[in-house]
Amino acid sequence: MEAADAEFALKGLSGAGIEAIAARVGISHPRIVQMFGSKRDLFLQVVHAAYDRIEATFESTEPTLSALGDAYRHLLQSRPSVGPVLLQAYAAAGDPVVQESVRTRQLALQQTITRLTGADPMQVRSFLATGLVLTVSTVLDLPERRADTQWCAWIIGLTDPPADTR
Template sequence: MSSVQTKSDRIPAAERRELILDAATQVFGELGYAGATTDRVARAAGISQPYVVRMFGTKEQLFIEVLERSTAQILATFDAEIAAYDAASPDDRTGYGQSLQARLGGAYTRLVQTHRGILLALMQGFLLGHDSGIGPVARECFMRVYDRLRDVMDAQGTMDFMAQGMLINTLIASGLTARVRTDSKVGELFECAFGDKAKLVVASVEGD
């Protein structure tokens, strides 16, 4: 038995599952659905490829679980921010700092700043909207986010918020962070999208 197999055998199944999904989120996000393989995911997770297949079945099913898990992480982030905002008294909300929409935007920025693979994997899923297996899941994930935001915003506010979020996703996924310091127009765009967190986002993505 290899050392990798021995190590993985010591990890509880639930933890192994999360370990694989963490690795798969990064691999799918970086390589896309077509470029990723279960072998690449297994190596990234430090777990044997046959075990990945036994646990998730096909690459498609693994990708679908990545999309659903990434969506759940975004919704959990929003739910925590909404709960904190709701818990504040009306008088305290001014002191809380910002509108709920601004607070949610900040929470989303922090999430994608520290977990870039989430947004990249979701973007890959949206690109596969034509796929008969993945497309319906990607659309459902998108609408789950819309529905949750619609609970706390009107239709126009929800559309504006999601449009801003997709801009943030595109800026990071496109690799434009590499040009922020050398192209004033790119820097201006990042400041408009991220506000005072622009430098932190660029530093985290570029590994500074």
């Protein structure tokens, strides 16, 4: 799974090849297919693993939006493939099977956040939007922006832009 995680994080569903994944671990293409099914099935297992990591992180964190945000930021730094895998999952949503699977996991994550924090729908929506900006900023290696809550809020239109970006 680690080889698939790395390959799909880098190249996505359409760009990654089973051959490249097999080569990373020194086994044959048919063995990968035997173990995991189709390339799409393997991709979805990698995507589900990323969501599982996020949910496990949130479940083991103080149940506040702030604490969950800090835990997510730490997860993105400690597991650098999580952010790219999520973005690749969104990019592959043109495939109806991928779209349905990612939609289901995204809605489940939203419900987990609500259950853990008791936040209202607007707070959860803002939290998820800020998390997406954090994910993109981390993947693009924008360190001066990754932890900037005011900038994230401005991006999603919730506050005025910070003075240094006007």
